[in-house]
Amino acid sequence: MIREKLLLHLRKQALWERDQAILLAVSGGVDSMVLFDLLIKSPDLYQHLAVAYVDHQLRDQTKAEKELVQKICAQHQIPFFSTTWTPTNHNVEANARTFRYTFFESILQTKEYDVLLTAHHLNDQAETLIMKLIREGQLFALKSLVAKQSFSQTKYLIRPLLTVKKVELYQYATENQIEFYEDESNQGDAYTRNRIRKYIIPQLTKENQRALEHIHQVSEQTAYAQQLIEEEYAEWSKKIIVKNKSYWCIDLTQLHALSKAKQYYFWEYLRLESFVQISQKQVEQVRRLLGKNTSQWQLDLANQIKIKRRYDKLWIIIEETRSKIEHEPFQLCLNQTYRLSEYEQIGIFASTQLPDWQADYQVHLAPQEEFWLRKKQPGDRIWLTNKLYKKISRFLIDRKIPLEARENGWVLENKDKNLLAFLPFVCSYLSIGKETDKIHYVLLYKYKK
Incomplete structure (x- = not known):
């Protein structure tokens, strides 16, 4: 039953063309091994399939994981690419991810594959959203993962299992006798994601069995809301901002003619889009100063960045060191x-x-x-x-x-x-x-x- 459901799920999504070559990221865990099996059983969905594996050297079982994936590839005559990462002393998760996706990108470019597939699922979606909510406190951080996105120039990163629960993947693995390895590092409490996975997600699903689906819906709604506001912001900025490589000039008269809600999101997008780095705290400081109605003031930020109000204009400037000749009369x-x-x-x-x-x-x-x-x-x-x-x-x-x-x-x-x-x-x-x-x-x- 679950096999037919997931196969139908893959076909209905139609996230890639059948004449495209697929590179599948496989770790040896249940998620990627189930997706691997689904693709092996659906050769009509693609022109060519290859597997990419990264040994992160973070646990003892990685050798066995690699051998398992390599064995299945050999059985089905599927190209197998692998590499090894040397762990860093800090930012392990982020550095490992950067290394991993750089490796995937190099294969896409040099071996001419069209899409990269990963086995992210509904639980991953919820974990990511909750983690961003805790860390960032920004609405548009909640858009989380998407099923298809641009990756490496003309290539795509596709997550076909994004609406599938982890429990369904375990069910598929059991019913189809899929061999896989559990990632031991996922069991500890050292990482934020692990704590969310072990304690927060189970409590949410205990309160409501559809909690994960609801989180996904919020993420999807947020993504569409962001797209809508981005389109509006593009129209506002044409009228309000004059852009140059060394400065932006904001027409405060036009800005203050917008509704309070539009002004709020104007500043949010300005912070994200600005040609210089401006923090949320600095944006709030600018808004407070504008509220005082003082006609001229200046904020000095790092790296020669200045924010200046000059009557009805607000300037964001990278101030060059000017070698002006000092003159006596x-x-x-x-x-x-x-x-x-x-x-x-x-x-x-x-x-x-x-x-x-x-x-x-x-x-x-x-x-x-x-x-x-x-x-x-x-x-x-x-x-x-x-x-x-x-x-x-x-x-x-x-x-x-x-x-x-x-x-x-x-x-x-x-x-x-x-x-x-x-x-x-x-x-x-x-x-x-x-x-x-x-x-x-x-x-x-x-x-x-």
């Missing part, structure tokens, strides 16, 4: 180009002698005996009109110019220390050239990367 001689930093340059030219480089800022200047350039100082004022003499700092605040832009600006003045401009934001009415001037000067300033 210096004179700008006519018709010469001066390099101010890696990407900044400036010059004042006669209109008949303009250079061939492209400026980001250009203005006609009234003739002066001398032009001087320096950094902004406290108390600097500029004549905006013949009646309006205003502090540069107040002008910048009124215009909501971000702090970095203020610091990067340059003061242009004449020999009498009258401010002609604060570049690239404002010019004094005293500096503007007139059409009646006999000599026409043009200031060119390049400041964008």
Whole structure:
């Protein structure tokens, strides 16, 4: 009965094409040995079958396991691939898994198999979901395992037994006299997964025999919910985020127009998708700061990462170490180009002698005996009109110019220390050239990367 049920289960799923070559991961345990037997009895489901085995050297019986798998492969003329892993002193589970799947991937690529099959089952699904819930506390961690996923470029990883209970695999093994080995390391309490398997899963199924199916349903629902929110996030991010290789700029006006629920998941996906590593704690800190409604603030994270609010924009930036040349006030001689930093340059030219480089800022200047350039100082004022003499700092605040832009600006003045401009934001009415001037000067300033 169970044999027919599982064979029908394999056929109904149709997770791979019948003309594809299959690589089956076999450990010698009941799960993979049952799947191995099912495939041997269903040669019409694939074009070619091979087996991959990894000796993790974590228990004494691995030699016997390998010999068993190798013997069955020889009986059915099935190609057998094996390798041996040297255990590490830490992160044993994670390192073993990485080694295992790297080995499988190398076979898929070099031997031209199409899909990798593993014998993960319903109990594995529940164990994984519970473990992620305990460790991560994230909704989308609960999507757990899937029956089919991309693996190694054009290949696929397929788990055909994902809705089958472990007890059914034992039943199949008993009824069909399948030889297998129990993994002794699964019996101890050293690993989290083992404790979940031994204590939590039995208690859940004792409360409700369909507990495992319900956990699988939650996992499936979560996966679809994630897909739906991902599609929504893609639309939000197009409108809200400007992306560059060294920064992301978030439009806070557009973000705050979203519902609270959408804003919550915006931040969740931003954290996961961001081009820099941002922790859950840091996201919560950003949200608290935004809630205070302060127009400008900055968070300094590791690795030169900065999160800055500048009025209605939030910037996530990898701040480069900029080799800006520090200057005392210096004179700008006519018709010469001066390099101010890696990407900044400036010059004042006669209109008949303009250079061939492209400026980001250009203005006609009234003739002066001398032009001087320096950094902004406290108390600097500029004549905006013949009646309006205003502090540069107040002008910048009124215009909501971000702090970095203020610091990067340059003061242009004449020999009498009258401010002609604060570049690239404002010019004094005293500096503007007139059409009646006999000599026409043009200031060119390049400041964008």
